[in-house]
Amino acid sequence: MSYLALSLTLIFVLIPLILSKTLNLGLEKDTFIATVRSIIQLLAVGYVLKFVFDSEHLIYIFLMIALMIGTATLNARKKGKSIDGITWKIAFTLLTVEVLTQGIILGFQIVPATAQYIIPISGMIIGNSMVLSILFLNRFTAEMSAHRDQVELILSLGGTPKQATHHQLISAIKASMIPTIESQKTIGLVQLPGMMSGQIIAGADPIQAVQFQLLIVFILLTTAAMSSIFLGFLSYPTLFNDRMQMLKEKF
Amino acid sequence: MEKVYEPAIHLNHVDFQIGDSKIIQNITGSFPKGKITTLVGPSGAGKTTLLKMCNGLISPTAGEIFIHNELISTYNPVDLRRNVGMALQSAPMIKGTVYENLELPLKLQNKKLAETGAISYLGDVGLDRSFLNKNAVDLSGGQRQKVSIARTLVNQSEILLLDEITSALDRASVKEIEELIVKINNKYNVTMIWITHNLEQALKIGHYTWVLMKGEVIETGESKLLENPQNELVKRFVQGVME
Incomplete structure (x- = not known):
């Protein structure tokens, strides 16, 4: 998957953000935090796994x-x-x-x-x-x-x-x-x-x-x-x- | 001269408190063996707490309780509770039929209750055999209390603690239960401690009565004390209930 394609996946974050804002669900902050956390955590674990797999x-x-x-x-x-x-x-x-x-x-x-x-x-x-x-x-x-x-x-x-x-x-x-x-x-x-x-x-x-x-x-x-x-x-x-x-x- | 009976249960300076709140305060006294002692007093006086301590469901925070002259803490809790049976005020039922509820005390010992035995226990509390396969959740409040009493009898305890067992019963059922309690007491010499709000019942059934208020025993003696209490607080309590 290219970085462009990966960045396009953020559309799936925008949809719930827009819905939450429109319907006053009040979930924008939680959605934003969850998105940022998942990006950081998964990227970090990806690098850690690469290191662990390489070192064996x-x-x-x-x-x-x-x-x-x-x-x-x-x-x-x-x-x-x-x-x-x-x-x-x-x-x-x-x-x-x-x-x-x-x-x-x-x-x-x-x-x-x-x-x-x-x-x-x-x-x-x-x-x-x-x-x-x-x-x-x-x-x-x-x-x-x-x-x-x-x-x-x-x-x-x-x-x-x-x-x-x-x-x-x-x-x-x-x-x-x-x-x-x-x-x-x-x-x-x-x-x-x-x-x-x-x-x-x-x-x-x-x-x-x-x-x-x-x-x-x-x-x-x-x-x-x-x-x-x-x-x-x-x-x-x-x-x-x-x-x-x-x-x-x-x- | 008043006859002295051997105590089935003796309490020695017993306290029970939760946090700063004293539920039972410095109670000393005995429940005579083979006799019916009624506990009366306003709600919140500590009557149920006292009963639960005698069954070992809770322990005093100070003082000692003796069962048949042995310190309660020396008994294995399981043996103690089989020997000192208790019918709880809320008459809780387990899921299942009336038979399964009656069998419960024996099932806990990996034993079975014969159907004839179950019918006999039901008969003792004025219920016929048609109740045996009824679902316990379908019983009325009064029927639940009767099944609860019958279930307590299954362990054939030497001491029975009865917590307001007739409070949800109609007059006819109350009379039946009173007669049953007297019958068991006479026939098997079972010691009974009975919490009741019904002072006429305490007078009629109880050999002895303890009047509790705010965690303290205010007056004790033969149940006829309720006809002519010496303590001012007890006098007012009796007048209030009788009016």
């Missing part, structure tokens, strides 16, 4: 993954402020999901163990895991505060905190996984996934692009399940004390 040094790959996990953790933790140690719980979840998933991919030599594969796939794993964590925390905290009487009921009848939060945990895990599962049901029929589309546009064989996309689709399913379940089981005990009492300030 393991330490840079680890640094990139650490940066992704750190940023994703800081973003997701805002939704779980009522849960003690949420930062470390999210970081641990993202790291575990990344290690397990990459362990399978690289262990079975599904893709070559090079930065060119590891980093983009890690980005998708960690990004998806972050979104799942946010969806899970949002739903779990809402479920807990909406059903605190049921939690109290089960505790009062001699149930453990795990039994008392079982229903809320299952609801939140299911709700957070539904978007991933539903979007995969219509994949290829309604939307062509970004990675596959990118490969096809860049001139790759569509069948090759589909094969990689299938890998990503399956990875996203496993990251979705692992993220919400890990985070769920790390989170619920912090809502209770050692006498199995609800910590009121957490609900």
